[in-house]
Structures are given as C-alpha cells and as structure tokens.
Amino acid sequence: MSGNIVTSSTPALKADVLLEALPYIRRFVGRTVVVKYGGNALAGSSDGDALSLFAQDIVLMHAVGMKPVVVHGGGPQISALMTRLGKVTEFRNGLRVTDAETVDIARMVLVGQVNPQIVAAINVHGPLAVGVSGADAGLIVAAPRDADLGFVGDVTSVNPSIVNRLLNEDLIPVIATIGSDASGQAYNINADTVAGAIAEALGAEKLVYLTDIEGLRRVVSDAASLIRQTTPDELDALMADGTIAGGMIPKVESCVKAVRNGVGRAHILDGRIPHVLLLEVFTDDGIGTMVHGGGE
Amino acid sequence: MSGNIVTSSTPALKADVLLEALPYIRRFVGRTVVVKYGGNALAGSSDGDALSLFAQDIVLMHAVGMKPVVVHGGGPQISALMTRLGKVTEFRNGLRVTDAETVDIARMVLVGQVNPQIVAAINVHGPLAVGVSGADAGLIVAAPRDADLGFVGDVTSVNPSIVNRLLNEDLIPVIATIGSDASGQAYNINADTVAGAIAEALGAEKLVYLTDIEGLRRVVSDAASLIRQTTPDELDALMADGTIAGGMIPKVESCVKAVRNGVGRAHILDGRIPHVLLLEVFTDDGIGTMVHGGGE
Amino acid sequence: MSGNIVTSSTPALKADVLLEALPYIRRFVGRTVVVKYGGNALAGSSDGDALSLFAQDIVLMHAVGMKPVVVHGGGPQISALMTRLGKVTEFRNGLRVTDAETVDIARMVLVGQVNPQIVAAINVHGPLAVGVSGADAGLIVAAPRDADLGFVGDVTSVNPSIVNRLLNEDLIPVIATIGSDASGQAYNINADTVAGAIAEALGAEKLVYLTDIEGLRRVVSDAASLIRQTTPDELDALMADGTIAGGMIPKVESCVKAVRNGVGRAHILDGRIPHVLLLEVFTDDGIGTMVHGGGE
Amino acid sequence: MSGNIVTSSTPALKADVLLEALPYIRRFVGRTVVVKYGGNALAGSSDGDALSLFAQDIVLMHAVGMKPVVVHGGGPQISALMTRLGKVTEFRNGLRVTDAETVDIARMVLVGQVNPQIVAAINVHGPLAVGVSGADAGLIVAAPRDADLGFVGDVTSVNPSIVNRLLNEDLIPVIATIGSDASGQAYNINADTVAGAIAEALGAEKLVYLTDIEGLRRVVSDAASLIRQTTPDELDALMADGTIAGGMIPKVESCVKAVRNGVGRAHILDGRIPHVLLLEVFTDDGIGTMVHGGGE
C-alpha cells in the first residue's frame, strides 16, 4: 500500500508496531495538528505519488481521532501559470511585486488548482476533506505589507471559526493561503506564516512543516549537527547569528512564535521521506527537528 | 444604497413596503432558497455593480432568516482563459470535448476565480459566505457522459451534508459546479443541472435561475406571451413542441424535475433587473416566470 | 395594509426601502427590545386601529429575528371600571390610595382586559403572543411603597426567567404590570418603571416608550427644541431644573437608569404616528428622542 | 400544616405513610396530571383555606416529579361581577346568551381574577405557577356554538405547545378556559370540556375533576351505590338512561372521551374533602369514582 518494497512483517512485528503507536494515539486523540504542505512537494512529484502518500498519512491521523488541518501554498504553480500567460514578474528586495492581475492569478492557482488536488487526493479515502480559502467566512484578514509591493499581504487577524466548525463535523480542512481585507480584495500571503498563525488561533497541539531538508543544523555545513530538539530561545540565537537564513526564516519564526503562544510542539520534517508524517506522529523514531517550550 | 436614482420615500411609503414584505419573511424564514447565478451575469458586469447588487439581495435574504445557497457556473470565464493559454476547443454535437488539461482549467476558473469573486462580494457585508467545490466532502459525484467528450460529466448523486452543515452554522454556501468521481478525477458539469439537483437534495423551498431573458414565453416572438405562472406539465409540452429550446432546456428541465420532486417553486427571472431577487422574494409584484406544482 | 393612503411604490423604491432596513435587521437580530405600550394609546383608539398597527410592527420585528417584549399599563381602563362599580378613589400626594378591592380591580383590568386585547391583536398574525402577569413564576416581586397608600408597590426585584424562557421559544411576551409579594398579595405598580426594570433585567438592546408627545424638549414651550439625541447626564439636569416634570418623570428616570445599567438605547416616541415603532427601528429617519450612553 | 387537628403520628406511622406513597411516586414521575378546579370551590371558600390546601397538593405533586396542570372556570365569579355591573343575563335552553360585553366580562374575571388567585396560592411555595389564557399562543381555538347564543364557543382545536413548553421548564400551568378564533375574538367555553380536551392533547396520565359530590352513583338516591371504578361503556349507559344528568354531563362526557383517547385514568373526586387530590394520588385509599379503559 505504501509503495515501498519491504520484507513482509511477521505477526509479532505487526503487534509491536501497533502497540508502539498506542501511547501516541492516546495522547493526540481529539487534538489539532496543523500540517504545512509545500507547493514544492506537490510540484516535485512527477506522478502524484508523494501527494498520495501524504494523503494516506493525513487520513490515518484522522481515522484514529486526531484533527488534522492542511495548509498549503503554491509558489511554483503560480510562477508556471504566470509564465504561460506571459506575465513577467518584477522583484523588489526579493519580494514579488504583485499587481491586481497577479493576485488574481495567485488566487486562481492556490484556490482553484493546488487546493482541489490535495482535497481530491484525500477524498479518495472518503468524503473527508473540504477546501477552504482564507477569504471564506473571514478566515484570514490581511493588510498590505508595503504600498510598493501591491497586493502582498500580512496577516492582520485569523478568525478560525469556519475551521473549528469543519473540525467539529469531523472533516479535514485544506486551507489555501489567500487573505482578504474588508473590501473583499485578495492578498497573497506567505503560506508558512499563515500556517503558524492558524495553529496559534486553533490552539493546535502540533505544527508541522514538511520541507525538502532533513532538519535544522547547528552548523550549516555539518550534516552531523542536525538538531533533534530545540527551544525558541536557541532558534532566536541561530537566526540572530545567521545560521538559519533565507527561506527557512518564515518557518522557524512561525515555529518560535507558535510554541511561545501555546502550540505544544512544532516540527520541521523532511517531506521527501515517504510517510514521514506518520513516522513522526506514531513511532518512537526521532525525525527532523522538534521545537518545544524550554520548560520541558 | 441600491445605486438607483429614486424619489425618496415618505415614512408612510416605507412602512407600506416593509409591511408588504412581512408575510413573505414569515413564510420563508428558515427555508432554503437555491439561486443559480450565471457566469454571464458576472462577465457582463463591467464594473462588478451587478454582482454587488446581487450580493445585497442574498445578504438581505439571509438577514431575515432565510437560507440562501448560491450555485454558479463560469462558461465565459473558462473560454477566456483557454484563449489566453492558446487552447483550441473542439466541439462535438455542440458539446466541448474536455481533455484533462481543459477540465483542470475549468476547475481552476470556477473554484479559483469565479467562486472567490462571489464570496468576496458577499463577505463585504460580514464573514457570511463560504466557497464550496463540488469535490468538497463528496458533494457532487459525477460520471462521464460520453467517452468521446472526455471529462464532461453527469451528476450521479448529490451528498448535501457539507451544505447542510454550513447552513446550520448560518453561513451562505457558494457552490462551484465541479463534480468528481471516486478516484478524485474532476468533471465539468452543466451548472443549471447542478443547481436543480442541489435544490432537490436540500429539499429547498425555492429554486431561482437568474437569466438574461425576461422570462419564458408561450409564443417565442410575442413579448406579450410572457408566462407568469406555469406547471411542469405545460413546460413539458412547450419543450416537446420546440417553443422552449437551446440553452433554456437545462434550466427548464431542472425546474420541472425540482418541482416534481418536492421543491416548492422554481423561478426564471431576468437577472438584468437590479435587485430582481429581492423584488421577487419580498414584494407582491409578479416577476419573470414561476413554476409551481399543478395542484395549487 | 397599513391603512394609509399612499402613492404606490415603484420596484426601485421598494428595493431601496428594504435595503435601508438591512443594516438595522442585521444589527438587531436576536436582540431584545422592550416596548412600553400605554393604556392611553389603547383607550384613545376608538376602533382598535392603533392597536392593530402596533401589533403589525411588533410582528414584523419578530419576523426578522428580534425579540420584542411588550409591557403595558391600563390606568384609564382601571378608572373606568372603578367608576362603573361605584368605587370612589382617594388621592394622597397625587397617588391613589389602593385598598384591597382596588388592587383586585386593577389586577382584573390589567391581566384580564388590557392584556388579552393586546395578545389577541398580535395573535391575529399567528400563535405568537403569550400574556404574562408579574405574578407568574415570580416575575415581579413588589413591596409596599407607603403604608398609607395600601397596595401601591415598588419593584423589589425582577426574576426574568419566565420571560427568557418564552423568548427562547420564539414567543412574544406581553406583560401586565402587576407585582406580588411572597405571600401572593398583588400590588399596583407604575408601568413605566416596570418596563425599565424588565429591560434592565433582560439586558435589552432597546427600551421604547410609546407616548402621546412628539419627544422631549429642551424648552417646554418651543417645539423646535425637540431633543433628538441625549444622554443620562443631560436628562438628570433637565429633571433637576424642572424642564422635565409630571408624568414624564417615571419614563425619563427609567430611561436614564436603563441606559446606565447596560440597555443599549432608550427611546421616547410619539405613539400617535402610525407605525412609529417600525420607522424608528428599520429606517434612517430620526424619530422622537433617543437616549444613549454619553461615550458614543 | 394541613390545618386539621390530628393525633400526631409516631415515627413508625410516618414511615408507613411515606412508603405507601412510594409506588405511586415512582409510577407517576414525569407524567402529566390535569386537574379541573371549579369556580364553585373557590367561591365557596370563605377564607381561601380550601384554595390553600389545594395549592399544597399541587405543589407536592410537582415536588415529587409529576407535571400537574390546573384548569379552572369561574361561573359564580362571572355572575357576581355581572350583577355588580347591572348586567341582566338572558337564558335560552339553559345557556346564557353571551353578548360582546358579557364575554369581555367573562374573560376579565377568568383571566384577571380567578386565574391570578390560583397562581398566587401556588406561588406562596415558590415561583412555580404561570397563568395561561386559552388565547395565549393559540392554545384553545374556538368557534361559535349557535349564532343565537353569541360568544358561547365550542373547542375547535387545542394547540398544547405553550403548555408543553412550560411543563418542560418545570413550571405549573394554570389555564383560564377562554377560547379565541382566528380574528382574536374571545369565546366563553365550558371549563369541564376544556379540561378534557387539554388532557387529551397533552396525552395526560390522569384527568381529575374536583366536584362537590362524593362521586357518581349507580342509583341516584342511594349513597351506597357510589361507583368506585367504572368504564366508558358503563358511563355511556348511565348517561343514556338518565342516571347521570345535568351539570355532571360535561364532566362525565369528558372523562369518557379522554379515557377512550389515551388518557390513563379519569377521576371524579369530592373537592370538599381536605387534600382529596393528595389522598387519591399518593395513598391506597379508594376515593371518589375512577374511570379506566375497560380492558384492565
């Protein structure tokens, strides 16, 4: 089922694996887990297999009583459509200048292309997932970051009631990270930041980023310096000294903020490992980098 | 507020209008009204004003306790993007051959462009509307109509539970008419047909089509033959003798089927009249064509 | 329907009036509005028409989701029956000495004559209204004001649970302002005072007095000095300097106290204007005197 | 407490009485008992003592979990006020011709005088009783019996929802037997008949008439022929042969109809015996006449 070639398990091995999962199932039942699934993961999957494995993990979490919430972006897919439509993007300080047409394209891709793909992959297992846009029922209220950048937005507030309602009905919300302001204008927002804000607003137990790195490192060049467990304070230091930089910043900042504001744990996992989500949640194996409150 | 220049009302006139609305408010409180809003209406609106007036009507219905559900298509918008992307459409027997890329484009436009516009127009009045795709939580299950046409689908079944859940939470569902099969494959489906199927599945009190005609006529060429009230039987006859033809067929067939299967009344209204929905629902004025069960 | 001769509205005018009402409907849905309806209004109505218009307004408020509560007195009706029964009333300091027979007559008139008339006028529109006496389920607990006056009572406490229960069942309570003490003895109580106390106990959004004046004036003799909006502090001053006096005192004192204790707004309206309640609640027209907390 | 001079009980006697009540308490918990309390009982009570004992019984039934409903008339009280007001009554075939003023007086007395007295007597024990008129929330819909009699009404239908709502809130409804038609016109209705109709509509377990006779007799002149238990069929025969006649007819007809339509048992008790209700309900003593379905 998982697509891997493995030696088949004996009954005793099977029992062991199931019992290894027991304490995690009991700990997380009824708890909300926000998972950020990147557009890269989706784009990099030549045939949808990675998405299918991810969907299995989400469905298993749901089946044992957790409340998974999927948050996604779609940068590569937006760029691809822009190119097809002959739009050229201007950048200022590394941020894309987003005019009205660009934000409409971004919304179209996120809400109309990436989101339905994830919903469909989950719903192969039953009518479980529901696509949600940040504009639905006022979920994500945004404001412009900088007049020169156009419709690039920051999160002003999160009204998670639509997500909570869906969770109460035992559904799996899949959230496209579009924000809107009071006039109904859409904004493009960093999906990593949105995932953290939603985890906070929901009082989630876990916030998980699926990335294309093995985890954070204490020394960038040293694979052996992989950080297994860390705290917001250490991460602040690593960002301050430049060890953590670039595209990891929004993820790590969100982990730090979320854990400081009540989210139980945040994780940076290697989304390239098949079923990494399932292994992290249900087994004793240490995977990727885990951020917890310092007091533990 | 409505954008029309009118002689201002006296208090007595105001009281009369409000009291004229009273019996309709009382009759329809708690009842579901499915409104099909066409892609044409949206496309024809140069500046969004028509959409804004429509949104006001939906919000007023909601405010007095009705449960409006908006169903929409987006044919012109799909064609426009196809053209921009250089896709040429082949037609067979008047139906567009829909390959995998075409259905993905259709989904992207309906779910990611038209739907968010309608949601945004309503949510100017508060966090009321929620976009729903037919693929969410198994809402619209579809099957291919004809192997030669590719991903053109017929409605196999409607599972309205996600819509009912949103209505129970006092939200306004806005439904993009994409269907999906058990494998998660998307299908393009006639939006008029979907609107009727959803009205039936919800046991709606009213099914309303906003069109660009004044209403149905008994004699095509005679504006004076406008049909105010009619029955499924008469409509069957008018379709059989060719009086009703072309693009009106799916609408009229859906009205006939819906009224026969328990929907209270179906209406074909002229969406070009400002606030036509509000006038139909809350005033004694006769507007467009109303279909009711013959026994009344 | 309203009994007024008016130029008939055009559809555009109708739409405008309905949309003018929209923000008020949305603001007040689910909110409690306590309306004091005077015995004078009822007595002055030669043919019940005023009562019928009033009932329409109450039913419209109810239809759009507000929770109206009617509180009434019946001084003229009590006096009329006393006269027919040959009872002569003694006054001390302007207050009627109320012996046991007088309070029984008062109760009989309020609970058995005036209250059923109002209930009947509302229930022409459906089984909506329920008559409530202040003695039901301990609603109004009273104590004697002055031993010399007999059974003239002050409100000791209000137990609004019976009213809340009826409101929760979507019914319209019509309250006769009789109080009772722990022994079951009835007391005659000023209806204006009771209306204010009930509005406070219910946490009402609005308290409305229907009177036979246009509103309060800053200069008694100057119709142009009509007060459109005022605050408890200004009203205190106007009572202190004698501008407000006589029968208006209990109404104004109750407005002041209610607004200071959490009622959103209090209104003194001219009950002689047809549908004045409806105009005040659902239109932008300024009517009568409105009391709000000074901080707005 | 009961006002009787009795030899004081020993502890053992007390235990016996309480345990004798146990099976009745368990049988009737949660069950509805409709008690018709006559205007005669109230009028005959020189000092309210009988009413006070009756109120104790109702409160005890309520305290152990039954759902008592009191229904009352007030013929003697209506006549007394008519006399004081100088109204002369015309009779036709033994029925009072009821003009508009007469029915207003009847309503005023029943709703405004008798009903509050009973409510007050019960509420000495706490905020338990709520007065209800047959016009409240459409409880008793009436139609004229005979055009020549004016506003003498027959019960057209009973809508018990307001009574059920009060019972669900653990309150004790006290019902004045005024009916009303769709226009809001009041009617005077036989209170015995109303009691039976309400018991049926509520699916009551018991219907109890408190009268001023010891019970029904098989031979009118023979006190020893008191009927302890009987069936609808036997009562039909006794009415057919004239053994039961006059004012007992509406009571007996109501008992017969109620038991045939699902009310568990109907009782005709001697309301002159102190605490007769309590003795009937909670003890093994046989009191008055009990009507049950023939099949037992």
Added chain:
Amino acid sequence: MSGNIVTSSTPALKADVLLEALPYIRRFVGRTVVVKYGGNALAGSSDGDALSLFAQDIVLMHAVGMKPVVVHGGGPQISALMTRLGKVTEFRNGLRVTDAETVDIARMVLVGQVNPQIVAAINVHGPLAVGVSGADAGLIVAAPRDADLGFVGDVTSVNPSIVNRLLNEDLIPVIATIGSDASGQAYNINADTVAGAIAEALGAEKLVYLTDIEGLRRVVSDAASLIRQTTPDELDALMADGTIAGGMIPKVESCVKAVRNGVGRAHILDGRIPHVLLLEVFTDDGIGTMVHGGGE
C-alpha cells in the same frame, strides 16, 4: 410494607405526613446524599430485613428526586471468610497486617459479596442500583499507609466522574471501598474515611453514617447528653479531650472534614431504628447527631 405493626393511619394523618415531607423534598431535590452503610448492620441482620428496610429508604429518596450514593465496608464479612480459609491475622497497633492474599480476600468480599447483596436489595424495586468498586475508572486512588502494614491504604485522591455519570443517568451507585494505585494493586481502606472523601468530591448536600449507637454524647456515660446538633469546632474539642474515641474517630473526623469542605450537613444516625434514614430526611423529628457549619 415497612414490616412494623402500626395502628393504621387516617386519611388526615396521611395527608399531614406527606405535607410534612414536602419542604424536605423540595429542599433536597437533585441533591446528592452519601450514606455510609456498615458491614455490621448487614452482618447483624439475621434475615436481611434491616437491609430491605434500608433499601426502601434509598429508593424513596431516589423516587422523589434526590441522588443517593451508598458507600459500604464489610469488616465482619472479611473476618468470617478469613477464618473459613484458615488465615490468621496479625495486628500491629490495632491495624491488621494485610498481605497480598488478605487484600485479595478483602476485595473479593467487599466487591463480590457485600456489594451485590446491597445492589440486589435495591434492585428488587427496579433496575436502579449499580455496584461500583473504587478501582473502577480510577474512582479511589490509594497509597500504602505504612510499609509494615502491607496493603492498608490511605486515600490519595478521588476521581468521582464515574459516580457523577451514573448519577446523571438517574442510577444509584453502591460503592465498595477498595482503592487501587497506578499499577492496579488493590488496597483495603477505612470505609468511613472513603465515605467522607466521596461526599466531599461529589459536593454532597448530606453525608450520613448509619451506626449502632444512638448518636454522639457530650458525656459518655450520660444518655441524656446526646448531642442533637454540633459543629466541627465542638467535635474537634470532644476528640481532643477523649470524649469521642475508638471506632467513632474516622466517622467524626470525616464529618468534620466534610462539613468544613462544603458538604452541607453530616449525620450520625442509629441504624438500628427501622427507616431511620427516611425519618431523618423527610420528617421534622430530630434524630441522632447532626453536624453543620458553625455559622448557621
């Protein structure tokens, strides 16, 4: 029914007894009453009659809406089985050394012999009682008192949720006073102490000890010094000066602690009086010793 030979009551006497009970029924409806029933009472009853009378009292309390909870020990029964099994008990400082086999025997007797007898006696009246062990759903968590004594335990904490759940379902919990630790090991615990701890954890209105003495005395040798009412402070003094000693200590300490921690009243009653529980709860007769907070 009660098994006593009494002069039969007159109807008036019966009414008096029932009405004497009324205020107590109203005061205690919905309130929890914890009753400690001793193993001695059960053992001393040659033919089960005492248990049967006790069960009647519990069922009557339940029937009128109270929530009785029975807590029992079983010392004599444990000793009897130990003797039959040839086990000899060693005592240290008056406490039985409890090895693993002894605690298993104790659990077997309490849970498997005494508890089912009480449950059965109650369930003669209907499916009301449910046996509960302190090990069920973590009800009583215990820790060893003293390593030398083996499995003699002290109450560490009470988790009353299982008892509350049964009470919410209108059942009568009968609790065997076995505790357990996190490993599942059982402990023998003083039943008097457990009864007090459970009353506290439930926020009971009353805690009642059925004993074989008439009540507490201020002077041990003087029957006339029976204490009718007392306070925690006085009881502290009587324990300090040795007036209260021996087996009464755990009972009195529990009464003192319970009343100080929110239990309304605690009672020490003479369980040898037939229906003593019923007399205490439902009559004005003063029985045994009542402990209340000093402030009354």
Added chain:
Amino acid sequence: MSGNIVTSSTPALKADVLLEALPYIRRFVGRTVVVKYGGNALAGSSDGDALSLFAQDIVLMHAVGMKPVVVHGGGPQISALMTRLGKVTEFRNGLRVTDAETVDIARMVLVGQVNPQIVAAINVHGPLAVGVSGADAGLIVAAPRDADLGFVGDVTSVNPSIVNRLLNEDLIPVIATIGSDASGQAYNINADTVAGAIAEALGAEKLVYLTDIEGLRRVVSDAASLIRQTTPDELDALMADGTIAGGMIPKVESCVKAVRNGVGRAHILDGRIPHVLLLEVFTDDGIGTMVHGGGE
C-alpha cells in the same frame, strides 16, 4: 512493549503496518466489539502476562475509537475457592448442582476476584474500565434452568442500557456473568451464552471468543481442516453430526445465534497467541475461525 523478542522494524515496515491497519480502523470506529475472555486464560497465566497483553489489545481498540466490551467467566477460580472452603460439588448430567452457598461463592469469585483483576489490568493504561455485574441495573435477568440444579440459570432477557451508558461515556465495561431474578436472587450462567446474548442486545459489530484451540475443524483429527470462514448453516450441520461437541457447543451456538440476529461477524480465536485480538482486528492476516452471514 509486547514482551516478544523481535527483529526491530524499519521505518518503512512500520509505515506499512500502520497503513495496513487503516481500513480496519475506519471500518470499526464507533462499533461495538464484545470479547469473551475465559477464566481458563486467566488461570493458565502463571504471572499475569497473558492478561496484560490482552489488556493492551483492548486499550488499543479503544484508543482508535472502537467500543470494546469484555465478558468473562471464571470456572477454574470458582472451583479453586470451593475446594479451599471444603465444598464438594455434585454433578447431574454434567451440570454442577448449585445450592445457595455455591452461587454466593460463584458470585464472589466472578464479581470480586476475576472481574477486578481484568479491570485492574486495563486501568494500568488509564481510568478506562468499569466492572459490571449482570445484577447491576437489571443487565441480565435470569430464570432457573431446572429445579434439581438449584441456582443454575438461563438468560431470560438482557437490558443493555447500563452498558450503553458506559460506552457512551467512552468507558470499557467488563462484565461478570452473574444473572439475577426479580427477587434479587443470583444465578450462575454460562459465560459463553451471556457473551452472545450481550452482543445481540448491543447490536455489536463483532463477537469474539478467545479460546485455547486454534479454531474449529471440519475433521476433528485433521489440523489441516481448520475452518477459516463459515456460516451459521454449516455450523448447524457440524453440530448435528457431532463434529462440534462438548464445551464448544455454547460458543458455537452463540456465534450462530448472534450472526443470525444481526451481529456482523463472530470469531473463535486462539487466545494463546500473543495479541491475537489485535492481529485479528487490525491486520489482513487470517486468524482462527470467522462466522459470517451466508449472504456475503
């Protein structure tokens, strides 16, 4: 954790096992599974390990949302205590003559010894299990099978409401198979039969017997004739021709009756295999004998 020495799983193997369980988890969530645990299994376990493994399986089923119910007997334990107490058992036609003392001993062992052991083993994982006797709240009503056998009972009826209440509260009922009649007399009943009757009364999805055989065979002497799947009809034939005989009869008869009366599947498993319950429920491996309705 399971106590078995196994080669440790790779992450990929772990993922496979968890995903193999997914469809079973989804199929059985919210479903009731009745598991008969034999006294033999408990008695044969020298150190409680088998019980501990069984408890893990039950807790895992509970953790993923199933509703397990444990039913147990305790024949060997009863015999052991009888021997210690010097009681000699008489047998007639293979059934033990059960006098009053014997049934008291049986109840004491089942309710007070075996039941608490199972409850304790489960509650090591949290406050999940609650011991229930068949006498609690009228769960198992019994009648004597044969006057000569004394208190050997047959199941007259099952009132599962106490079990359903505990399941609704997310607890795990552990049922001792003692029945009782209306007088409270206890009866010893075949535990296999009780398990089937309870599964039927609960409308269970599964009924599982843990035995000390590998499964049923078509030919007694041929291990290769193990029956993997069968139907009630085939089992009737195998009982008729004597292939199935002896102590298996009550189990097989109960399986047949349960499946015919709506229980989804019945299983006869080898309780000697560690975690056999878990392997049967969560893996694709075929274990023991499964009985299903013939129509599949």
